[in-house]
């Protein structure tokens with residue numbers, strides 16, 4: 064079920080800005096223009112995660128959102144973690160599009 068280290072490294076190279084920690088987690092910090100933009104990001108990734116029945120750990124530190132992904136039952140990382148990481152990045156891009164215009 065969980066991915067071997069070689070596969071984890073290969074998939075990690077395909078996503079942007081995610082870091083492997085404690086072998087079982089991938090982590091990324093997203094910075095926003097303001098607090099509510101970050102909350103909107105959390106709302107959207109929460110919907111995606113609930114629909115996938117695969118839930119990240121999320122910390123909200125004012126304009127900085129930290130997202131951690133792991134596959135608990137598999138006790139490691141699975142393809143789903145990387146699929147969601149990509150989907151979260153797509154949400155981030157879409158939210159940030161409106162910045163600075």
Ligand SMILES: C[C@H](O)[C@H](O)[C@H]1CNC2=NC(N)=NC(=O)C2=N1
Nearest residue numbers: 116117118119133134135136137
């Ligand atoms: C019963 C429920 O389907 C499981 O507990 C789901 C819920 N969300 C989950 N999320 C994550 N990240 N890993 C899991 O193994 C997992 N299992």
